[in-house]
Amino acid sequence: MELANILAIVDSAIRLSTPLLYAALAGLYSERSGIFDISLEGKMLLAAFASGVVAALSGSAVVGLLAGVMAAIGFSLVHGLASITYRGNQIVSGVALNFIAAGITVILGDAWFKQGGRTPQLDGAARFGDVVLPGAHALAPIPVIGPIYAEVISGQNVLVYVAFLMVPLTWWVLFRTRFGLRLRAVGENPAAVDTAGISVSWLRYRAVIICGVLTGLAGTYLAVAQAAGFNRDMTAGKGYIALAALIFAKWRPVPVMFACLLFGLLDAISIRIQGVSLPGVGEISVQFVQALPYVLTVVLLAGFVGKAIPPRAGGVPYVKER
Amino acid sequence: MSRPYAKLPAWIDFGLIPLLNLVIAFAVAGLVVLMVGESPIAAARLMLQGAFGYGEGFGFTLYYTTNFIFTGLAVAVAFHAGLFNIGGEGQAYVGGLGVGLVSLVLDRLVPWWVTLPFAILGGFLFGALWALIPAWLQARRGSHIVITTIMFNFIAASLMVYLLVGPLKPVGSMNPQSRTLEAGAQLPKLDGLFAAFGADLGGAPLNITLFLALIAAFLVWLLIFRTRLGYELRTLGFSPPAARYAGMSQTRLIVIAMTISGGLAGLMALNPVIGDQYRVQIDLAAGAGFVGIAVALMGRAHPAGIIPAALLFGVLYQGGAELAFEMPSISRDMIVIIQGLVILFAGALENMLRPAVGGAYRRLRLPATQTLPVEEAT
Incomplete structure (x- = not known):
């Protein structure tokens, strides 16, 4: 395969993994604090819808982004209310939010x-554009390095860069700040955090709010950066795949x-091999x-992940001592 | 706020609180209708009219109810074992394949009452198989059953589309569906029975699968509350360590619970495949697997609660179809919102009203002069 082909695949892998990355990091904050969240999917979808609508009405991508983030935070707070304040079943709450998002985006849209x-087609300032990094044109003629820099590293969407910057930031927050230490502690042993005089609920609420911000970014990326407007069911299971990526990575930011x-690479390859005839196998069916x-997610979760140990207090509502 | 929730009498716990939660869910759904720019009252009236107002509508309501009894029972059986089976949709879809394959073989050879037991077996086995893999992965490999069952829904959809545009499609046909089943795989409709009571079902597809669903509900009750296996399942759901100390095999129980759960979801496919459409077709489960989650939560995972909850969603489905016809701005997706709201308020937020209702109850019951401790924490 030629370099240009490989670069094109890597380029689209990066673009396809961006929403997954936002959503998986969102889940990371929430689950590290002990709140399981399978409503990443629903929050992304709602954020995509809200950002698509507001960007179309206001003509500004940034205003759209704000709307998307606010919508996702709203859902996060409902999830927090159910799972922190009212000590409900976190998976049930997540399932509910996914359904509500799936229905309400279509009905209102x-x-x-x-x-x-x-939602109406977006163009110009209503979309997030691509960023050409300095020197991309100048370096392009250099063999190997030039095309890699010009095609893959430069020329991505603003939100793609933000997503990848979130990874070191998340690492730093979780492992180098007091807030991060407490966040991890509250997901492992909330009683200890409580004994130290720190509010378990407030910590967990902050975690789900961060989760809302990041899923908001994920949804906005889908509707206002990658595509030009919201489409019915445009997340198509990405929230679940992000969740799988999170488990696969054992709840650590860099992995x-x-x-x-x-997962982005798999997606990019699967788009490419449609209709391609492989020797010995014949044409691969679209289905x-x-x-x-999805098959690979199941296989990865079952086989190669080693033992994925979730945060110990995950999914368990915290009851202060009686 | 952080006290454990006090114990309340059963009629409040299983009657009043679920009812209040349901009322809130519908009130929020009404707000959505307002946002769309329609009147919630008019919408509700159209829905009830569509579901109960005439014989055919009522027939459709019971037809959908049949589906939701099966899928609700499926979710409930897994619930009792502490498992969350979100894969009912995929299991029902693949169950449809089982029902369809059996029927495609038998429909020209034998009458329907010979086909039926085999179709039941086929639907149950295929649905069970689709649940078995996630169950085994959960029990032995520790992969989270919620995620694997979700993934299996997606995989089921791809598999069925592949089969329906390929091997199952009759030669020369353009539609992605199997050939039409003949009389040997067509279940009797119930219009004759209803005509005896003076009701005209019109073209409603209500058929004897309704009775199968009711029998299944009884059998599930028997299994969960009256057998040793059911006791073991509930023990596992209530406290996995207790089950382990009692010497129960977790793997065995998880696999059994999910097999039964998937099988029940698979049985749902009898209704569309040999009760109504007489063919295997795209999206034959039509969301019933997901509705089962809401039904099981509302019915508190008890067959006696699941049947009325299934009826409620049957009303919503049929009424929603009617509503979409009368008010084009409210499509069938409204049902998905209501479903989500019911799951949210009857499931996740079930404790929201508990302190207030409990407080009101105690204030009414205890005279103000009494100085008993107000909280009876358990």
């Missing part, structure tokens, strides 16, 4: 814009990035390719 659940890149990321 259809009622407001009458385009079968789509999360690699897991997301892996097989579509199912591939």
Whole structure:
């Protein structure tokens, strides 16, 4: 395979892994604090819708981003209310939010814009553009390094760079700040944190709010950066794949990035091999390719992950001593 | 705020609080209708009219109810064992394959009452198989059953599309569906029975699968509350360490619970495949697997609660179809919102009203002069 082909695949892998990365990091904060969150999918979808609508109405991508983040935070707070304050089942709450998001985006989108659940096409300032890094044109002629820099590293969307910057930032927050230490502690042993005089609820609420901000970014990326507007069910299971990436990476920020890149790469390859005839196998059916990321998720979770130990207090509501 | 929730009488716990939660869920759904720019009252009236107002509508309501009894029971059985089976949709879809394959073989050879037991077996086995893999992975490899069952929904969808545009499609046909099943795999409709009571079901597809669903509900009750296996399942769900100390095999129980759960979801496919459409087709489960989650939560995972909860969602489905026809701005997706709201308020936020309701109850019951401790923490 030629270099240009490989670079094109890597380039699209990076773009496809960006929403996964935002969502997986979002889940990382939430689950490290002891709140399981399978509503990443729903929050992304709602954020994509909110950002698509507001960007279309305001003509500004940044205003759209704010709307997307606010919408996702709203859902996060509902999830927090259910799982922190009212000590409900966190998985049930997540499932509920996913359904609500799936329904409400279509109903409202259809009622407001009458385009079968789509939001109006975005262009110009209503979308996040690509960033050309300095020197990309100058370096392009250099063999190997030049194309890599010009095609893959430069020329990505603003939100792609932000996503990858979130990885070291998350690492730093979790492992080098007092807040991060407490966040990790509250996911392992909330009673100890409570004994130290720190509010378990407030810590967990902050974690789910951060989760909302990041899923908001994920959804906004989908609707306002990668695509030009919201589409019905545009997350298509990405929230679940992000969750799988998070487990696969054992709830650690840097491995999360690699897991997301892996899933992004699989996605990019699966788009490419559609209709391609492989020797000995024949033409690969579209359905097989579509199912591939899900099958691989199951296989990865079952086989190669080693023992993934979730945060010990995850999924368990905290009851102060009686 | 952080006290454990006090114990309340059963009629409050299983009657009043779920009812209040349901009312809130519908109130929020009404707000969504307002945001769309329609009147919630008019929408509710259209829904009830569509579901109960005439014979055919009522027939459809019971037809959908049948689906939701099966999927609700499926989710409930897993719940009792402490497992969350979100894969009912995929299991029902693949169950449809089992029902379909059996029927495609038998429909020209034998009458329907010979086909039916084999179709039941086929649906149950295929649904069970689709749940078995996630169950085994959870029990032996520790992969989270919620995630694997979700993944299996996606995989089921791809698999079924592959089969329906390929091997199962009759030669020369353009539609992604199997050939139409003949009389040997067509279950009798219930319009004759209803006509005896003076009701006209019109073209409603209600068929004898309804009775199978009710029998299944009884059998599930028997299994969960009256057998040793059911006791073991509930023990595992209530306290895995207790089950382990009692010498129960966790792997065995997880696999059994999920097999039964998947099988019940698979049985749901009888209704569309040999009860209504007489073919295997794309998206034959039509969301019923997901509705099962809401039904099981609302029915508190008890068959006696699941049947009315299934009826409620049957009303919503049929009424929602009618509503989408009368108010084009409210499509069938409204049901998905209501489903989510019911899961949220009856499931995740079930404790929200408990302190207030409990407080009100105690204030009404205890005379103000009494100085008994107000909290009876358990």
